[in-house]
Amino acid sequence: MKSLQAALNEFKSTFSTALQSASDEQALEHVRTTFLSRKGHLSALMEQLKNLSIEEKRTFGPLLNELKQWSEETFTIHKEQLIKSQQNAELAKQQHFDVTATMPGTLRGSLHPLTHIKQQVENIFISMGYQIADGPEVETDYYNFESLNIPADHPARDMWDTFWLDIPSLLLRTHTSPVQVHAMEKKQLPLAVIAPGRCYRHEATDATHDFLFMQLEGLVIDTNISMSNLLATCKAFLQAIFKKDLKMRVRPSYFPFTEPSIEIDITCPFCTSGCSVCKFSRWIEICGAGLVHPRVLQAAGIDTEKYSGFAFGFGLTRLAMLTYSINDIRLLHSGKIEFLEQFS
Ligand code: PHE
Numbered sequence: 001m002k003s004l005q006a007a008l009n010e011f012k013s014t015f016s017t018a019l020q021s022a023s024d025e026q027a028l029e030h031v032r033t034t035f036l037s038r039k040g041h042l043s044a045l046m047e048q049l050k051n052l053s054i055e056e057k058r059t060f061g062p063l064l065n066e067l068k069q070w071s072e073e074t075f076t077i078h079k080e081q082l083i084k085s086q087q088n089a090e091l092a093k094q095q096h097f098d099v100t101a102t103m104p105g106t107l108r109g110s111l112h113p114l115t116h117i118k119q120q121v122e123n124i125f126i127s128m129g130y131q132i133a134d135g136p137e138v139e140t141d142y143y144n145f146e147s148l149n150i151p152a153d154h155p156a157r158d159m160w161d162t163f164w165l166d167i168p169s170l171l172l173r174t175h176t177s178p179v180q181v182h183a184m185e186k187k188q189l190p191l192a193v194i195a196p197g198r199c200y201r202h203e204a205t206d207a208t209h210d211f212l213f214m215q216l217e218g219l220v221i222d223t224n225i226s227m228s229n230l231l232a233t234c235k236a237f238l239q240a241i242f243k244k245d246l247k248m249r250v251r252p253s254y255f256p257f258t259e260p261s262i263e264i265d266i267t268c269p270f271c272t273s274g275c276s277v278c279k280f281s282r283w284i285e286i287c288g289a290g291l292v293h294p295r296v297l298q299a300a301g302i303d304t305e306k307y308s309g310f311a312f313g314f315g316l317t318r319l320a321m322l323t324y325s326i327n328d329i330r331l332l333h334s335g336k337i338e339f340l341e342q343f344s
Pocket of ligand 1: 217258288290311
């Protein structure tokens with residue numbers, strides 16, 4: 001029975017050492033499962049009791065009970081001490097908290113001005129019952145020109161300096177007007193859509209021209225659509241975006257896909273007697289528009305006896321530059337942090 005006595009002593013010393021070195025709750029829990037749980041060392045010692053003679057049981061029974069009581073008490077005391085010291089440490093931390101310390105500035109992202117303007121424009125048109133339409137930026141000759149009543153070799157193609165791809169008949173769309181045709185082919189009539197998106201033109205860049213810019217296309221097809229629907233829509237939109245009661249001026253123009261075609265100017269939202277934005281003319285050119293040419297409707301399979309429509313194309317990049325007073329278009333894609341930070 002010497003061995004059981006030795007085992008009791010060993011339990012006592014290993015348990016004490018383990019407990020002393022347990023410095024957090026996780027370690028403490030590990031000590032508990034190793035020594036005191038149902039599958040722990042203490043239970044194993046207790047198990048041995050039933051193999052002993054009555055005489056030995058009399059000696060070791062009380063000893064083992066004592067050991068059990070002692071180890072459980074010691075464990076509880078140690079646990080309480082640990083919790084207390086953790087609380088004290090937390091309290092000390094709070095007492096030494098420096099309320100005057102400065103936080104290092106956090107970097108916050110912001111939306112790009114073009115995204116801002118796109119969201120505003122979309123909200124205005126959605127409130128008027130429009131849907132958002134979309135189309136590819138790599139277009140076919142058919143959608144960018146042919147279906148819009150601009151046949152091959154027609155001089156009107158010169159209005160759009162085009163980036164042609166190496167693959168025949170493919171190009172980077174020069175305007176968002178091809179989305180008109182996609183929308184007419186896809187959607188049911190009547191139809192009211194806008195399509196904000198990127199366009200590409202093969203031209204030299206300066207403060208007001210870039211080879212990449214954004215347009216906003218609008219298209220409404222219904223019965224009895226007239227020029228006054230177009231003008232009222234444009235006016236409602238422009239007043240909502242500039243938050244001002246602006247005057248509109250309409251000039252005759254030419255686009256192969258609208259007949260009649262017009263260009264719309266607005267009174268400068270930034271001045272009353274001329275400024276650099278309106279080049280001291282008081283008027284700003286803002287969009288091209290017109291009634292959809294019957295050939296365009298026919299190309300999309302629409303009955304021109306029954307339906308008519310209007311379309312408009314705003315320079316969305318230009319709108320952003322006007323609303324945020326951006327004086328160089330190239331800043332928009334410069335990736336300059338100092339520029340972008342202004343729009344947070
Ligand atoms: N797509 C024309 C352009 O890029 C603008 C426009 C759109 C004109 C719709 C009339 C109707 O200049």
